[in-house]
Amino acid sequence: MFKVFATRNIPKEGLELLKPRCEIEVNESGRSLTKQELLEKIKDKDACITQLTDKVDKNFFEAGQNLKIVANYAVGFDNIDLNEATKRSIFVTNTPDVLTQATAELAWALLFACSRKIVEADKFTRAGLYKGWDLYLFLGLDISNKTLGIIGAGRIGQAFAKMSKGFKINILYTANSKKSDFEEQTGAKFVDLNTLLKESDFVSIHAPLTPHTYHLIGKNELSLMKKTAVLINTSRGAVIDEQALIESLENKQIYAAGLDVYEREPIIEKGLKELDNVILLPHIGSATYKTRIDMSILAVQNILDYLDGRIPRTLVNK
Numbered sequence: 001m002f003k004v005f006a007t008r009n010i011p012k013e014g015l016e017l018l019k020p021r022c023e024i025e026v027n028e029s030g031r032s033l034t035k036q037e038l039l040e041k042i043k044d045k046d047a048c049i050t051q052l053t054d055k056v057d058k059n060f061f062e063a064g065q066n067l068k069i070v071a072n073y074a075v076g077f078d079n080i081d082l083n084e085a086t087k088r089s090i091f092v093t094n095t096p097d098v099l100t101q102a103t104a105e106l107a108w109a110l111l112f113a114c115s116r117k118i119v120e121a122d123k124f125t126r127a128g129l130y131k132g133w134d135l136y137l138f139l140g141l142d143i144s145n146k147t148l149g150i151i152g153a154g155r156i157g158q159a160f161a162k163m164s165k166g167f168k169i170n171i172l173y174t175a176n177s178k179k180s181d182f183e184e185q186t187g188a189k190f191v192d193l194n195t196l197l198k199e200s201d202f203v204s205i206h207a208p209l210t211p212h213t214y215h216l217i218g219k220n221e222l223s224l225m226k227k228t229a230v231l232i233n234t235s236r237g238a239v240i241d242e243q244a245l246i247e248s249l250e251n252k253q254i255y256a257a258g259l260d261v262y263e264r265e266p267i268i269e270k271g272l273k274e275l276d277n278v279i280l281l282p283h284i285g286s287a288t289y290k291t292r293i294d295m296s297i298l299a300v301q302n303i304l305d306y307l308d309g310r311i312p313r314t315l316v317n318k
């Protein structure tokens with residue numbers, strides 16, 4: 001029977017679909033496996049459902065000699081050596097679309113929270129410091145009638161931009177290419193990165209991590225941003241040079257940052273934790289009940305596609 005290994009216990013809705021046709025082994029430990037444990041587990045498997053925390057590299061493929069497909073339980077696949085998979089004719093799939101809205105919504109949650117100091121204000125109130133209405137208490141930024149800069153206008157970037165309807169927001173974006181439909185729907189303007197950074201009040205990153213986007217936002221880029229600007233990142237931490245961001249936040253070169261992702265997850269730099277103009281979340285972009293179930297079903301559908309002799313529906317190494 002076709003053997004599948006799931007490196008974490010993904011929602012049962014997906015695994016149930018596999019049961020009639022596969023022998024399934026699941027890591028039920030509630031933690032990510034060590035590299036050695038993972039290599040041991042995939043030795044005899046035909047398919048593996050991986051997490052973004054699993055390093056799917058040359059060693060992984062060498063250990064998994066029977067592997068036909070790796071279904072990554074994430075839209076991002078920077079944890080996977082795609083060339084190595086392709087060289088060995090192993091399919092790699094991801095979970096796009098189903099997590100688009102949830103991730104875009106979280107980016108908005110960060111944008112609101114940073115602009116209106118929601119986290120600080122909550123801490124203040126809990127600490128018993130609220131002594132009555134005060135006209136200078138937690139003044140923040142307006143969101144309406146501002147300029148939103150979107151770095152990476154793929155599915156999530158576009159969804160994020162569309163959610164601004166109602167705030168009378170002006171949209172700028174950078175992407176690999178101009179997106180005419182998106183422009184027609186939102187009035188968004190395609191600009192170069194420097195223009196976007198200079199003119200935006202809110203900058204939100206939705207680009208995948210690739211060699212091209214690694215440290216895309218560094219010291220120079222941050223220095224172009226407005227002193228009143230807010231930077232949001234829900235994509236991958238290493239798109240920003242974290243040390244440069246810490247300096248920029250320390251020096252109040254920008255107003256605030258809202259981060260869901262970090263350069264060296266799960267390590268959060270001490271410098272970041274000490275700042276009060278940054279909101280730090282533990283990579284929860286797609287963390288809604290429904291989204292996580294839908295991701296599970298989609299990851300599994302890709303394996304079923306393979307079993308049915310079809311090209312997996314969300315193949316990334318075409």
Ligand code: DGY
Binds near residue numbers: 283
């Ligand atoms: C993804 O799917 O890439 C997200 O980062 C997971 O939440």
